[in-house]
Amino acid sequence: MDKQTPFNFDTYDLKEELDRLRGKVKKPNIFIAGATGSGKSSVVNHVFGRDLTKVAAGEPVTRGIHQFMSDEISIVLYDSEGYEIGSDRQQAYADEVIGFVERAQTKGAAEQIHLVWYVINASMKRVTPLDRALIKQLNEATSVAVLLTQIDQVDVDELTALRQELMDVVPEEAVFQVSVAAELLNDPELRAHLDWERLVTWSVEQLDHSLQEGLLMEIHAESEAMLKLKRKKANRIISGYVASAGTAAAVPLPFADAIALTPIQVTMSVHLFRYWGVKANDDMLKTLIGSTIIPQIGRALSKTILLNVMKFFPGANAAASVINATVASGITWAIGLAINEVAYRNAMDSSKTIEQLLDSDFGSLFEKFMEQNPVTKKKS
Ligand SMILES: Nc1nc2c(ncn2[C@@H]2O[C@H](COP(=O)(O)OP(=O)(O)O)[C@@H](O)[C@H]2O)c(=O)[nH]1
Ligand SMILES: [Mg+2]
Secondary structure (H helix, E strand, C coil): CCECCCCCHHHCCHHHHHHHHHHHCCCCEEEEEECCCCCHHHHHHHHHCCCHHHHCEEEECCCCEEEEECCCCCCEEEEECCCCCCCCHHHHHHHHHHHHHHHHHCCCHHHCCCEEEEEEEHHHCCCCHHHHHHHHHHHHHCEEEEEEECHHHCCHHHHHHHHHHHCCCCCHHHEEECCCCHHHHCCHHHHCCCCHHHHHHHHHHHCCHHHHHHHHHHCCCCCHHHHHHHHHHHHHHHHHHHHHHHHCCEEECCCCCCCCCCHHHHHHHHHHHHHCCCCCCHHHHHHHHHHHHHHHHHHHHHCHHHHHHHHHCCCCECCCCEECHHHHHHHHHHHHHHHHHHHHHHHHCCCCCHHHHHHHHHHHHHHHHHHHCHHHHHHC
């Protein structure tokens, strides 16, 4: 067994690690189509919690289509200038949009349009033949969600009629009725008629696994359903690190007050904090890991768990202070799940800060996940 160079937390370059992570997240390309005033910007504001077209720099990619991207944003947004319904410009718009999307689909995976949100203002009370033709064409090129917006302006019959007009255009599950009107959003009963959450879930599922994380990071998740989706999808991030911890054969295992984290685990922790949008600067993240996570893992590992783990794994040799890949994987898994759960709780209930939650909950969660973890369980 090769011994790794001992990991020195103090000289760990968190900033470099963050830059590397940022560069690695693959960004889904999302195209927002629809008439001027249909509610495109309002949709973006609501789903992402901010107007990404103001935060990011916009570049025209065709006459009427702008691309919005930024190092700080994990999706790329394409907003189209739209057209006045019924104007001559509508056909030109349709040609421009379909031309752009079809061209993009001939390029590499990173440049393709992964998702189209086609916005129709429900209060216009019609789906134009041009809309129908364009949606059909787009749907042959990529995944298209049709958003019926401003539904606070229509009644049930009008909404049903609109859905009827879309029946032969897209599958029913790709039609979403939404509104940003406060009287609907703030009333639990009325809110249940809005498809915001279904839109996000559906959109995430349309994407390749490698692109889902980027979208989930940008989602303005408030509701329990969204936060649970985010928690569940983090498992994929964690398993990536578990796999690399498993290949990093022998890991020096320090005892007692020493540091029980490997670079892989620190990077995973930072990655998860980022994924959850934990608002903390880089130094603060590092301090958090150093002051709350590391000591708790050290304590937990030096207790019974470590003894149990070692009983199950002859490869874990206390005398040599070395653990084998299987144990390393198990520890990585438990750290990942514990951080994920803490971040989830923090998002659910903001009355406690992330520091407080790490202090109060991380240790017991880590122990719980160590006991439950699939790696250690399989062998015992
Ligand atoms: N009542 C109502 N008005 C909305 C809703 N969404 C957008 N609007 C209004 O419709 C207008 C156009 O919206 P905007 O998002 O700018 O559309 P865009 O031109 O497609 O980007 C604005 O005055 C919005 O305030 C909604 O759900 N309900
Ligand atoms: Mg707009």
